[in-house]
Amino acid sequence: MRLSIGAPPVAKAFGVGFGLVFAAAGAGFALLPLGFLPGGGDPSCPSPDEVSGIPPSLLPPEVRDCVAEGEWLFAGLGPLHLLGLVGIPVFLLGIYLALKSLRTAAWLDGTRVSVRGALRTRTVDLAAAEISVGAYFLKRNADTAAETVERVPQLVAREPGGRNVTVPLRGIGSPQLPEAELRALADAIRPGSPVAAQLRAMADDPLRLRAP
Template sequence: MNPGHPRIVLSVGYPRGRTGRLVTVSILGAVVVGLCCCLGGILGLLAGGGDNSALPPIFALGLATVAAVGLGLMIASIARVGAWLDGTRLTVRGLTSRTVDLQTARSVTLAATADSNTGIASDGGVVVTGGVTRTPVLTVVGPEATVRLRLRSREGVLIPASEMAALAGALSVAQCPGAREAASWLQAMASDPRTMLM
């Protein structure tokens, strides 16, 4: 952590529904693992389990293991997803974490990508155009890593204006191509989210 710079946690994960989503995925995942176990047993019988009694348990265990690994990865991605700004250091975390220092960045781009089907119309700064929601994505290439930050939570809401302003402030120290334009766009979106449509 940088002394004198408080860590700013960015609202890019599941700020409202993380617990409910984890509970739902865990319950549905347990059901899917059980069904995969049963399906594996049936496939083992069909594959010659009458002649070899070891096949049904092997197939059952194999399919259940694949389903459990998939469930574990899904739970980990929901629980871990997040991002924060620590002075000029931007960290984005999914299954792995990547950190880049904006001060030493080599390039910065900010572009809006079209997400179909998010379409949450709320007071959270979501702008919907013809059923397609545009999500600004900040990409920073540095000597340590390349960080890609979606400026919308996984629930479809733009990050708050204060967080956009903090990102713009941190980018103001970068001397690389695209940093000044990205900082200006972030400041404009902090004032009016409709700026991303221009």
């Protein structure tokens, strides 16, 4: 059973596009210094090897200046190199955001639940794991008059040995997973677990309309 986590298709496409634009900007910064190196952006500037053995006093001033600049850049990290280094984490972050939007998914196979993120997939046996229910808080319209904070429940499964798998209990376009998926998760947990009862209660009363 595939669980309804992640973004809807339109939001997923937007997330992938945003991540790729971010990555392209980072790649541009990373490659920018190459256009300023000798033989890169200025084809008239010779490389240090081409003028090796010629005394600098015999070189035309413009050639002497660009060769000296090229030797300085290659000797260490100049400003352009540092600008390129800034682009590398931006590129990696963009790729991560695109993969996260595209790949995020979860599914239940018997008693084993798998959650796939940007880079890897984690699987845990709910029947053998220690189960708890937590929550994270999602802020919308931050720093505006319409700012709201939404509490999103999540299932945390801890296997003996330390592996943790977190399953968001929020469906696509809804505040929680559909009733059938909540019941399937509850059935996969060992009998008698209070978390299983809590999941069934969520399935029975998704809008929290029942009186306490």
